[in-house]
Amino acid sequence: MRTATTPAPEADPRIPFPHTNTVLACRTNPALFVHEHGQTSSKEDRDRIERARTACRGCPIAAGCLKWALANPKLTPTGIWAATTSWDRAGLRRRLQIRHGLDWVGVVAAADRDRARRNQARPPAPDPVPAASPMWTSHYQPWREPLTPGQQQRNRELLHLQA
Structure with missing residues (x-):
């Protein structure tokens, strides 16, 4: 528990919390996302956790929220964050450490920066071509040069031979 002399933990600046103007379930109903260790014994708790996870799965910032929650364990010791409990997040952090080393947050942040840099450098996608009305399209190109009288004959x- 934090006292008056203990400063609040700071968020890791390498992975910022994602921003959106979309109305999010965690902001409109924060009580749904409250979860303490061991609160899975009753059916009501399990149902509430499942409702919170379902709400997170449709969230537009869930991936960024999960990265932030994983990078800031002191700020997210409890609660449902991006459809994960604290137990789930602890397991994910262990796997990230095994895969990327102790500074896995730096590795993930660098990958995010590289991805953002590539996306900025990429030209915008062309407008999609409207689908042709038939189910198939032909690559037929009409003859561009006029036929000579000999070719017409x-x-x-x-045509007369085939008829």
Whole structure:
């Protein structure tokens, strides 16, 4: 528990909390996301946790929220963050340390910066081509040069042979 002399933990600046103007379930109903260790014994607790996880799964900032929650364990010791409990997040942090080393937050932050830099350098995607009305399209190109009288005669003869 924090006392008056204990400063509040600071958030890791390498992974900022994601921003959105969208109305989020965690902001409109924060009580749904309150969760302490061991609160899975009753059916009501399990149902509430599942409702919170379902709300997180449809959230537009869930991936960024999870990164932030994982990077800031002192700020997220309890509660549901990006559809994870503190137990889930502890396991994810262990796997990230195994995969990327002790400074896994720096590795993830660097990958995010590189991805953002690549996306800025990428030209905008072209407008999608509207689908042709038939289910198939033809690559047929009409003859661009006029037919000579000899070619016209030959075409007539071929049509008469097939008829």
